[in-house]
Every structure is written in structure tokens, then in C-alpha cells.
Amino acid sequence: MRRPTTTRRTVTTASAVLALTLGATACGGSPGPASGKELSGQTVTVAGVWTGSEQKNFKKVLDAFTEKTGAKTDFVPTGDNVSTFVGSKIEGGNAPDVVMVPQLGVLQQFAGEGWLAPLSQQTATTAGANLAQVWKDYGTVDKTYYGLYFKAAHKSTVWYSPSAFEQAGVAEPKNYAEMLKTGRTLADSGLPAFSVAGEDGWTLTDWFENIYLSQAGPEKYDRLAAHTLPWTDASVVAALTTLGELFKDKQLVAGGSEGALRTDFPASVEQVFGPAPKAGMVYEGDFVGGIAKDEFGRSLGKDAKFFPFPGVGNGKAPVVSGGDAAVVLKDGKNQKAAMRLLEFLATPEAASVWAGAGGFLSPNKEVDPASYGDDTTRATAESLVRAGDSVRFDMSDQAPAAFGGTKGAGEWKLLQDFLRDPSDPKATAAKLEAAAAKAYRN
Structure with a gap:
């Protein structure tokens, strides 16, 4: 299923959230990946279905990653048929580094084709602390963790x-x-x-x-x-x-x-x-x-x-949900920076950027509810997180x-x-x- 784009008022800028993130880390909060500009001069290509305000707000997350690491990012729209797009890019020798996969069945297909690199241990550890087990299970194929669920939908x-x-x-x-x-x-x-x-x-x-x-x-x-x-x-x-x-x-x-x-x-x-x-x-x-x-x-x-x-x-x-999982392609040109991006996406700080911008729910239970811009979205997000492992992924998307x-x-x-x-x-x-x-x- 392709969810529609929504637009909401921006209440938290990427730079503001990043400043809070770095401040929290300095004060002994839960640290994300090590800060610095260690990826300066590198570029991560990210492909996804998002258009309009969804794409605009996801780019705020990517901008926060750039500010944190120095890596540039390039977002490439896939159109609704992600599988065809990625397959043609791999065949043409121009695979993106990261793909935001909107359907569980497509994630499983990519894994079956041997296109995916397993997530780094740091991503797995961070996700293990921040996500309910059900989200990790949906990102796992044949006991290998490939897909980090970053964006969710509450469909109940x-x-x-x-x-x-x-x-x-x-x-x-x-x-x-x-x-x-x-x-x-x-x-x-x-x-x-x-x-x-x-x-x-x-x-x-x-x-x-x-x-x-x-x-x-x-x-x-x-x-x-x-x-x-x-x-x-x-x-x-x-x-x-x-x-x-x-x-x-x-x-x-x-x-x-x-x-x-x-x-x-x-x-x-x-x-x-x-x-x-x-x-x-x-x-x-x-x-x-x-x-x-x-x-x-x-x-x-x-x-x-x-x-x-x-x-x-x-x-x-x-509680039925859908979601978009970040995966790293083996054929991408910058696997190191791609893994670093997923390590960032696994943190509540990354999710808070889009939560503040609107049109977004995070399955990350460590995201501060105050990050959301209105009480209704906040209540929806809390309901999704509270459901924990009783959440079931959209059946047609599987x-x-x-x-x-x-x-x-x-x-x-x-x-x-x-x-x-x-x-x-x-x-x-x-x-x-x-x-x-x-x-x-x-």
C-alpha cells in the first residue's frame, strides 16, 4: 500500500533538534553514534517513495545527519514501484546506498535476491534498546537483521x-x-x-x-x-x-x-x-x-x-501498522557512510527531527512525545508505541x-x-x- 503524503506545520527545525541532541549527549544522555565530521567529502545516495512534504521533511533528517557527520546526501525518488526501480539501478551499476522500503514483502524480496547488507552491530544494538521486538522481527529475514524501521503508520x-x-x-x-x-x-x-x-x-x-x-x-x-x-x-x-x-x-x-x-x-x-x-x-x-x-x-x-x-x-x-524500513544495498558505492546513516536513523534524535516537522510517527519508544507538534499526533504515536509487540504489520504489504x-x-x-x-x-x-x-x- 502506498500511503498518501500529508503536510503539517514545521515546529522543530533539524538544526534545533541536533543542538538538543548534542547537548543531551554532552550532559550524559543516551549517546548516538560518535559526533564529528568523519565523513566529510563523502555522499550517501538515499532512494525512497516519498514526494511532497514527506520528502521535504525526510530531507530535514538527512540535513541533521550531514551536520553531524559531514557527509552529503542525495535523495532519489523511486516512484511507487520500488522493486523495479532498485532492480534496474543495480543492473545498470548505479545502485543507491540506502533504500527506504515501504512494504515488508519488498524487503523480503530484496533479501532473497541477495541485494542487502546486514545492519551493523551498532545499529542493531541501538534498535534493540529503542524498538519493540516486533519491529526488529519484521526487519529480519532468515535470522539476519536487514531493515531498520524508521517511519510508521497507525492504521487502526x-x-x-x-x-x-x-x-x-x-x-x-x-x-x-x-x-x-x-x-x-x-x-x-x-x-x-x-x-x-x-x-x-x-x-x-x-x-x-x-x-x-x-x-x-x-x-x-x-x-x-x-x-x-x-x-x-x-x-x-x-x-x-x-x-x-x-x-x-x-x-x-x-x-x-x-x-x-x-x-x-x-x-x-x-x-x-x-x-x-x-x-x-x-x-x-x-x-x-x-x-x-x-x-x-x-x-x-x-x-x-x-x-x-x-x-x-x-x-x-x-493495532495494525505499516512502515518504512531503511536498508543498505551491497552494490551501493558508499557502504560505510550508508551504515553510519542507519546508525543515526536508529536514534530517537533522528526521529525527533521529522516528528517536529509533522506527518510522521516513529516506532522508536525513546522519542520524547513532546517532539510531536500537536496533541492528536502525540496521542496516536503514544498509542502505537504502547501497543508494543501486539502491533501487526499491514497484511497486504506482507x-x-x-x-x-x-x-x-x-x-x-x-x-x-x-x-x-x-x-x-x-x-x-x-x-x-x-x-x-x-x-x-x-
Whole structure:
């Protein structure tokens, strides 16, 4: 899944954070890599999918690295198909030194191709102190630690209009059934419950994953993600049945299924927080808040709020996440400086640069919550860190791209078909299994 770019007000400059970092180290705080200009004259090439404000804010992190070490950096946009971009660069003898990998399946592919260098012991040690074990596990392939998770997304947040809730006389729901009841009350007051971005298939995978994780539990979630549990399993049919209850209810889905299938993700946020609201809630990750604020002038915590995706039945509230991992390519021209960059990215100081700039969550538990620029983002970040090892990585991002990450194919298309007609969950599960079996076999 490709997450959208968000833009937020810059509240902490890279140089300010760096000054605090060096001061903390001098006063006996947790030291990062040794300071100095030992890499002067060297250049690290970093490739990633980020554009717009995400790229701008990541460059603030790279500037802090330059100030710390003297190494210059060169950021190269990959486009959405990171695998194709990196493969062509390696083949052409012009591989970047570091790649920010947005999908777990792609990280595993790179490791399988033999493209990655293991992370340095210093990076592993720093990450061991600062990250929950689950993030290190996701960065590890065949017992070798290759990927440092630097940026995360909290994909278990339901965003709503407080004024719509107030008008309907409802409060934040505490469980899934209550959420649907709240939605129907919203509809009775004149506003459909959810704006669903059905035109973008990845949002539908996120709906499914949150329901499945809560209803089936983490063990089955892990097995389904690895395709050691078939999609025809009764737990998948049960989750699709639960999701279908929402999809088939025109009170709950703004514009019904056909309207949802014509709504892309940015439009789904606009339908809740734009000038002419068409729904009271929109489910997606923490990045919804950035769009509500930057595109529609909403004040986070005042006229744009969120509640955690609620537990289904007797299940726990899920915490699904995505993330971007930094890896070092063997074929890069400056492996020493590349490793040094990852040692820096493993520190809370590096994460604090982007946290202050906005549009960012860090899985690093040592990042000071005060680094975040507003209370809502701070609460989201704290929720993600507090979840610890119960976090589960976006399932579609773990799958081969042919199944979990291709427009008009695989899981994206089949869940769009299910949104259009959710009457037969068992048949949809069978189609998902056929598509998954083919993709994992290849």
C-alpha cells in the first residue's frame, strides 16, 4: 500500500533538534553514534517513495545527519514501484546506498535476491534498546537483521466530525457493534456513517485486516499473512461476513456501494472534513488527520478527532501498522557512510527531527512525545508505541505485490467486488485463496 503524503506545520527545525541532541549527549544522555565530521567529502545516495512534504521533511533528517557527520546526501525518488526501480539501478551499476522500503514483502524480496547488507552491530544494538521486538522481527529475514524501521503508520484509527456526533447525540463507540449502532444513529440525524474510499482497493484491505486481527486473533493473522492458513478458512469467511454487514447497509456507507466505488481516499476525507460533509466518519490511518488539517483547515482534537478501531465481538482492539524500513544495498558505492546513516536513523534524535516537522510517527519508544507538534499526533504515536509487540504489520504489504499491492488485481480488486456485492463471503474467500495461491507460488 502506498500511503498518501500529508503536510503539517514545521515546529522543530533539524538544526534545533541536533543542538538538543548534542547537548543531551554532552550532559550524559543516551549517546548516538560518535559526533564529528568523519565523513566529510563523502555522499550517501538515499532512494525512497516519498514526494511532497514527506520528502521535504525526510530531507530535514538527512540535513541533521550531514551536520553531524559531514557527509552529503542525495535523495532519489523511486516512484511507487520500488522493486523495479532498485532492480534496474543495480543492473545498470548505479545502485543507491540506502533504500527506504515501504512494504515488508519488498524487503523480503530484496533479501532473497541477495541485494542487502546486514545492519551493523551498532545499529542493531541501538534498535534493540529503542524498538519493540516486533519491529526488529519484521526487519529480519532468515535470522539476519536487514531493515531498520524508521517511519510508521497507525492504521487502526477511526476519524470523525465532533459536530456531527454532537448533532446526533452520540459518543465515541467502545466496540464494533456499538460503532455500527452509532453510525445508524448518525444516518437517522441526516448524515451517513462512513465515507468509504472504495475506488482505492488498499483502503478495503485495511478494513479487512483490522476486523480480522480483532476477530481471529494475532496467531491466525500471522498465519494468513504468511499464507500458511488458506483464505478459505472459516475465520476469513467470518471476517468478511462482519465487513459485509457494513458494506451492504446504505445507512452506513455514504452513497452506497456504488458511491463508495467512485470515492478515492482523498475524497473520502473531504466527505467528512470538507466544506460540504457527506458522512460523519472515515476509517483510515493517522495520516487522515494531516489531510483534515492541511487541506481543510480542521483543528486536530477540536473539529477532527479519532477513536481507536474498536474490538469485534470478544476480540481485542486491533493495532495494525505499516512502515518504512531503511536498508543498505551491497552494490551501493558508499557502504560505510550508508551504515553510519542507519546508525543515526536508529536514534530517537533522528526521529525527533521529522516528528517536529509533522506527518510522521516513529516506532522508536525513546522519542520524547513532546517532539510531536500537536496533541492528536502525540496521542496516536503514544498509542502505537504502547501497543508494543501486539502491533501487526499491514497484511497486504506482507504479501506478494501481485496479490496485495496491485491496482485492479488480487486482494484489491476482489474486495472492491465484495463491496459491490457482499452477499456471498464464502465465494469471495475462495476467490481470494485462488489469487493468493497463484501469487505466493510465483
